[in-house]
Amino acid sequence: MSERPFSPEEFVRLLSLPEDHPERRHAEASGRLDAWRQMLREFEDPPASNATAAELTSADAALDRGMAAVLAARPGARGDSRAPGSGGPGLLARLAATLFQPALRPAFALAAIIVVASTSWWMVTDRSTHAVRGVGNESRILVATRTVADGALELSWTPVAGADGYRVRFFGQSLREIARLDDVPRPTLKLERSSLPTGLPAGEEVLVEVAAVRRGDVIAASSPRAVRLP
Amino acid sequence: MVRITDLQGEPDDVLIQTYQADRNGARGREAVSVLLERWRLRVYQWARRVVREHEPALDIAQDCLLQVYEALPRYEARGRFSAWLFTIVHNRCLSSVRRRPLVHDPEVDAELLASQTLGPDEEYANADEERRMMARIDEVLVPRERAALWLRTVEGMSVEEITRMLDVDGASGARGLLQTARRKLRASIEREGEGGTT
Numbered sequence: 001m002s003e004r005p006f007s008p009e010e011f012v013r014l015l016s017l018p019e020d021h022p023e024r025r026h027a028e029a030s031g032r033l034d035a036w037r038q039m040l041r042e043f044e045d046p047p048a049s050n051a052t053a054a055e056l057t058s059a060d061a062a063l064d065r066g067m068a069a070v071l072a073a074r075p076g077a078r079g080d081s082r083a084p085g086s087g088g089p090g091l092l093a094r095l096a097a098t099l100f101q102p103a104l105r106p107a108f109a110l111a112a113i114i115v116v117a118s119t120s121w122w123m124v125t126d127r128s129t130h131a132v133r134g135v136g137n138e139s140r141i142l143v144a145t146r147t148v149a150d151g152a153l154e155l156s157w158t159p160v161a162g163a164d165g166y167r168v169r170f171f172g173q174s175l176r177e178i179a180r181l182d183d184v185p186r187p188t189l190k191l192e193r194s195s196l197p198t199g200l201p202a203g204e205e206v207l208v209e210v211a212a213v214r215r216g217d218v219i220a221a222s223s224p225r226a227v228r229l230p
Numbered sequence: 231m232v233r234i235t236d237l238q239g240e241p242d243d244v245l246i247q248t249y250q251a252d253r254n255g256a257r258g259r260e261a262v263s264v265l266l267e268r269w270r271l272r273v274y275q276w277a278r279r280v281v282r283e284h285e286p287a288l289d290i291a292q293d294c295l296l297q298v299y300e301a302l303p304r305y306e307a308r309g310r311f312s313a314w315l316f317t318i319v320h321n322r323c324l325s326s327v328r329r330r331p332l333v334h335d336p337e338v339d340a341e342l343l344a345s346q347t348l349g350p351d352e353e354y355a356n357a358d359e360e361r362r363m364m365a366r367i368d369e370v371l372v373p374r375e376r377a378a379l380w381l382r383t384v385e386g387m388s389v390e391e392i393t394r395m396l397d398v399d400g401a402s403g404a405r406g407l408l409q410t411a412r413r414k415l416r417a418s419i420e421r422e423g424e425g426g427t428t
Contacts, residue, residue, distance in 0.1 A: 031371070040313055056275075
């Protein structure tokens with residue numbers, strides 16, 4: 001059997017051909033096209049992941065940072081002036097991508113730990129003034145969880161100055177949104193087993209993401225965080 | 231700052247068109263952000279599944295997303311974006327998995343690799359054998375058996391994964407499907423051998 005993989009354009013084109021087209025028929029003969037179609041289905045709609053929730057959270061945050069850096073670098077590194085197909089990305093985009101190479105991740109991880117630890121300490125020791133002070137223009141919200149006496153799960157997060165409210169989204173293991181609360185007025189949310197928002201499966205692990213909203217704009221957001229529902 | 235807009239619910243092709251029409255503007259930037267955010271964890275999940283480790287999967291996902299971002303200005307929508315994206319990701323995963331032994335296997339040295347290079351005659355014979363095997367597979371196996379065999383032998387999927395992917399019923403799952411496929415192929419080869427000797 002030929003192990004040559006499809007090129008992106010080839011696979012897309014084959015899928016769009018009628019089933020009795022000779023070229024498609026030829027690709028079907030080895031089972032390769034059907035196999036790829038099945039894999040595509042699972043790529044689009046992944047089953048329960050073999051990655052842990054912590055890995056998913058970490059991956060999402062890293063990819064978010066990486067792509068944000070690339071997009072932020074774009075105005076100065078725009079490929080618009082280059083001839084079409086003239087090759088690689090701009091210098092700043094490459095630099096941004098380089099920043100997220102594995103060799104530098106320990107430094108990022110260490111920095112993240114320091115930020116999380118210091119912010120957590122600040123939240124614990126200075127809660128009374130925290131709500132007033134907010135986090136200003138910072139774009140990241142940190143989410144904390146704790147189980148309260150009646151078995152409910154309490155989510156709390158760093159308040160954001162100027163926010164009209166908060167949007168809380170929940171994602172299942174397939175990474176599809178399974179529930180959302182659009183108008184949470186305060187930076188805290190209590191989830192009780194007996195009155196979970198529609199769509200949330202009791203006792204299951206889900207990803208939660210909090211965003212601060214002002215006049216329809218998201219002005220700060222958290223990375224997705226894995227939580228086990230009550 | 232990410233803006234909640236009508237773009238959040240737009241299909242991939244609309245987001246790409248929006249980006250291509252306004253690459254330097256806020257709307258275009260918004261569109262590409264929504265598109266990449268929509269797919270980034272799926273890209274990671276697929277890479278994680280193939281390479282089976284977090285860090286290499288993250289590397290692959292970042293490479294692929296950057297590659298996709300760079301290619302989007304020239305992307306021509308002739309089918310599903312997800313199929314195009316998947317091919318980029320899966321090919322990158324396969325090259326990573328197949329490259330690994332060359333990087334880490336101390337038993338593979340340059341001399342051995344050089345001696346494995348095929349001459350023109352051997353290449354022709356291999357291609358001919360491949361054509362005959364393809365014809366045999368097409369002739370004796372039903373589509374599900376072909377797909378199962380491909381997933382197992384070329385893509386390296388586990389029997390459990392194939393069972394789920396192909397929705398195979400029964401206690402033995404895809405194992406039974408693969409056994410049947412191999413039995414059919416062996417029988418076909420034996421028949422041809424017997425035919426050749428008479």
